[in-house]
Amino acid sequence: MNKLIISPSPHVHGGDSIERNMYGVLVALLPALLCSILFFGWGALYVTIAAVASAMLFEYAIQRYLLKQPATIDDGSAVITGVLLAFNLPSTIPLWLVMLGALVAIGIGKMSFGGLGNNIFNPALVGRVFLLISFPVQMTTWPVPRGFETTDAVTGPTPLVFVKQALREHKPFVEVFSPAGGGRDLLDLGTGSGIGGSLGEIAAFALLLGFAYLLIKRVITWHIPVSIFLAIALFSGILHWIDPAYAGPLFHLLSGGVMLGAIFMATDYVTSPMSPRGMWIYGTGIGALTIIIRNFGAYPEGVSFAILIMNAFTPLINKYCKPKRFA
Amino acid sequence: MLKTFTPGGIHPPADKLSSREATVPLPLPERVAIPLSQHIGVPATPLVKKGDRVKAGQLIGEAVGPISANVHSSVSGTVLDIEAVVDASGYARPAVVIRVEGDEWDASVSRQESPGRHLSAFSREEILAAIQAAGIVGMGGATFPTRVKLSPPPGSEPGLLIINGVECEPFLTADHRLMIEKSRELLIGTRFLMKALGVEQAVIGIENNKPDALAGMREAVMKHALGIEVCPLKVKYPQGGEKQLIRAITGRRVPPGALPISVGVVVHNVGTVYAAYEAITMHKPLVERVVTVTGKSLSRPGNYLCRVGTPVACLIEAAGGLPGDTGKVIAGGPMMGKALTSTAVVVTKGTSGVLVIPESEARRQPARDCIRCTKCVKACPMGLEPYLLMTLGEYRQTEALERARVMDCIECGSCNFTCPAHRPLLDIIRLGKSRVGQLMKTRKPS
Numbered sequence: 101m102n103k104l105i106i107s108p109s110p111h112v113h114g115g116d117s118i119e120r121n122m123y124g125v126l127v128a129l130l131p132a133l134l135c136s137i138l139f140f141g142w143g144a145l146y147v148t149i150a151a152v153a154s155a156m157l158f159e160y161a162i163q164r165y166l167l168k169q170p171a172t173i174d175d176g177s178a179v180i181t182g183v184l185l186a187f188n189l190p191s192t193i194p195l196w197l198v199m200l201g202a203l204v205a206i207g208i209g210k211m212s213f214g215g216l217g218n219n220i221f222n223p224a225l226v227g228r229v230f231l232l233i234s235f236p237v238q239m240t241t242w243p244v245p246r247g248f249e250t251t252d253a254v255t256g257p258t259p260l261v262f263v264k265q266a267l268r269e270h271k272p273f274v275e276v277f278s279p280a281g282g283g284r285d286l287l288d289l290g291t292g293s294g295i296g297g298s299l300g301e302i303a304a305f306a307l308l309l310g311f312a313y314l315l316i317k318r319v320i321t322w323h324i325p326v327s328i329f330l331a332i333a334l335f336s337g338i339l340h341w342i343d344p345a346y347a348g349p350l351f352h353l354l355s356g357g358v359m360l361g362a363i364f365m366a367t368d369y370v371t372s373p374m375s376p377r378g379m380w381i382y383g384t385g386i387g388a389l390t391i392i393i394r395n396f397g398a399y400p401e402g403v404s405f406a407i408l409i410m411n412a413f414t415p416l417i418n419k420y421c422k423p424k425r426f427a
Numbered sequence: 428m429l430k431t432f433t434p435g436g437i438h439p440p441a442d443k444l445s446s447r448e449a450t451v452p453l454p455l456p457e458r459v460a461i462p463l464s465q466h467i468g469v470p471a472t473p474l475v476k477k478g479d480r481v482k483a484g485q486l487i488g489e490a491v492g493p494i495s496a497n498v499h500s501s502v503s504g505t506v507l508d509i510e511a512v513v514d515a516s517g518y519a520r521p522a523v524v525i526r527v528e529g530d531e532w533d534a535s536v537s538r539q540e541s542p543g544r545h546l547s548a549f550s551r552e553e554i555l556a557a558i559q560a561a562g563i564v565g566m567g568g569a570t571f572p573t574r575v576k577l578s579p580p581p582g583s584e585p586g587l588l589i590i591n592g593v594e595c596e597p598f599l600t601a602d603h604r605l606m607i608e609k610s611r612e613l614l615i616g617t618r619f620l621m622k623a624l625g626v627e628q629a630v631i632g633i634e635n636n637k638p639d640a641l642a643g644m645r646e647a648v649m650k651h652a653l654g655i656e657v658c659p660l661k662v663k664y665p666q667g668g669e670k671q672l673i674r675a676i677t678g679r680r681v682p683p684g685a686l687p688i689s690v691g692v693v694v695h696n697v698g699t700v701y702a703a704y705e706a707i708t709m710h711k712p713l714v715e716r717v718v719t720v721t722g723k724s725l726s727r728p729g730n731y732l733c734r735v736g737t738p739v740a741c742l743i744e745a746a747g748g749l750p751g752d753t754g755k756v757i758a759g760g761p762m763m764g765k766a767l768t769s770t771a772v773v774v775t776k777g778t779s780g781v782l783v784i785p786e787s788e789a790r791r792q793p794a795r796d797c798i799r800c801t802k803c804v805k806a807c808p809m810g811l812e813p814y815l816l817m818t819l820g821e822y823r824q825t826e827a828l829e830r831a832r833v834m835d836c837i838e839c840g841s842c843n844f845t846c847p848a849h850r851p852l853l854d855i856i857r858l859g860k861s862r863v864g865q866l867m868k869t870r871k872p873s
Contacts, residue, residue, distance in 0.1 A: 104756055110844050427681055
């Protein structure tokens with residue numbers, strides 16, 4: 101008789117895999133990708149392809165030639181890093197900058213810590229913030245979406261610029277950010293029509309569709325995104341209530357990188373807390389920091405910084421927030 | 428809303444291939460090997476020697492001390508030897524090897540329910556004595572001596588008996604068939620156990636993926652029983668775990684390190700109840716049990732009434748023979764069962780099933796780095812952090828492991844099952860538990 105295999109229990113596995121979760125995230129990103137191509141034209145697609153290809157290439161090269169270990173680029177995580185990096189960039193950015201951002205994201209953000217599972221900071225955000233600090237002009241030249249209509253890109257401010265403008269002029273935010281004042285309708289923020297911004301932050305509804313998919317497929321839980329939304333609504337609501345020159349909750353929720361950050365960046369498995377209670381603290385922190393940076397900081401947008409800062413707190417949160425013990 | 432437990436739990440595919448197969452008696456094997464340690468506690472002392480003639484139901488091993496159980500011959504025949512035989516644990520332990528000759532039963536055993544005696548006429552002492560004499564142990568897998576579980580420590584107040592008919596392990600159907608085929612006997616057995624414990628209330632917990640068992644037990648309860656209730660439960664693994672079942676049915680939580688009696692509950696498996704019924708009404712010791720023989724590659728998965736000490740090979744033969752592509756043979760279910768070193772391993776009192784897994788599904792996938800997805804944390808029914816316990820175990824942080832409550836782990840395997848990185852969480856946690864156990868022993872003042 102052939103030899104029997106011996107191993108400890110359990111003898112079955114649920115069939116879940118790293119790939120299933122990673123490709124689940126990619127599927128959830130598709131509606132937003134389609135939207136960004138519709139709004140920004142082929143430039144959006146080129147940036148995405150460049151980011152994904154260079155992220156995979158750098159990961160492969162680092163694993164193969166520097167670390168001399170089997171390459172794991174087929175696990176989907178480098179693809180996600182590439183897409184998320186692209187979603188944080190303007191569609192008119194030079195492609196060599198995209199590649200540089202991917203190198204920093206993968207090389208410093210991920211592989212220097214030991215690869216998938218070991219990094220402290222969200223790799224895509226490491227890449228984005230590196231570019232933002234090093235190449236502020238290229239990184240804040242936002243094309244206004246014109247779809248495929250024209251080859252001449254017109255640049256315009258992202259809606260978040262109006263936040264500081266209203267505070268500076270000390271006028272009620274709704275007056276400054278109105279179609280008459282050069283702003284937009286709030287509904288446009290949700291659909292992304294006519295809004296300047298990076299690839300992935302212009303269509304809140306497409307991102308929410310991806311959120312629903314992630315929840316249905318049980319790739320992530322609702323805790324982190326919902327706590328971020330609630331914290332942003334709460335803190336911006338308090339400020340708006342004190343002084344209408346501060347933008348209100350709905351504007352803050354629908355503009356900039358909140359949806360993208362809360363649904364796809366803050367929920368990164370590796371860099372977010374492990375227990376529901378920890379997730380609440382983490383999400384609340386991201387929401388609060390975002391509102392602080394947006395209203396009082398030097399940059400118009402604060403989601404990336406807020407997530408990176410809370411990433412740094414994740415080990416501490418994990419240490420003190422334990423799941424509820426049975427009994 | 429159906430009841431179930433929180434936190435955690437998983438939903439493995441049920442794969443109950445044999446749930447419609449009526450229990451059939453397995454033909455007697457040529458020889459049996461009856462281990463003297465089929466229970467938790469001290470092994471029984473052999474009462475026979477090489478060359479002795481024994482009858483089925485005859486006492487051949489006597490319980491030693493308070494936590495131990497009698498062992499009886501399951502067949503009639505000649506004792507060939509008392510030798511070390513490899514059991515499901517993989518270790519060789521003393522067993523009485525008997526060549527089977529005919530099927531002659533000990534005179535004390537009646538093969539029928541004793542006629543003419545009203546069931547309420549049995550006294551508490553009689554019931555306990557019969558269970559003690561019959562060598563009954565927990566048949567859900569833990570094999571803790573039943574007599575001990577029926578004698579709550581002084582000061583405790585049992586208020587509720589829970590009968591565990593959950594059978595949450597995939598593939599296994601032995602308890603399921605018992606509930607369909609022996610519902611009346613199970614209720615009588617339950618009444619006996621209620622009397623032994625002095626409780627007025629019993630609940631039979633059954634998951635609602637066994638509608639026929641639920642209906643059968645409900646009907647029997649309507650006809651006969653007093654103070655017994657059937658409680659349907661929402662399917663979730665590991666609901667058959669004692670603490671999870673108590674939580675599901677009563678909402679009470681058994682504190683860490685404590686026994687169910689601390690919340691006034693005693694849990695017994697349906698198999699155990701049936702054995703108790705036979706012991707009390709027929710003086711029949713625990714020498715046979717229902718074993719599910721199953722696996723997707725077997726030609727005839729089924730449920731067999733099988734004598735203790737029968738080699739697993741005989742059961743697999745009855746189910747159509749060992750398929751050529753077999754990779755693993757498991758005693759028990761796929762979640763908590765033990766992989767056998769050979770099919771010569773014998774059925775014991777705690778063997779609820781024999782599961783054959785083809786080679787293609789028998790190997791684990793290579794483990795990868797933890798991606799911190801929290802799925803193990805969400806799956807853990809004890810509210811632990813398996814990913815952390817594994818890391819602490821790998822770095823031999825024994826004290827930190829203890830603080831992280833590793834001893835709460837019930838080894839249900841939900842973490843392993845759910846891990847997308849295929850990490851061997853439970854393997855490392857078990858090692859950690861044993862290290863913490865040693866540490867705790869050294870701390871005890873001797």
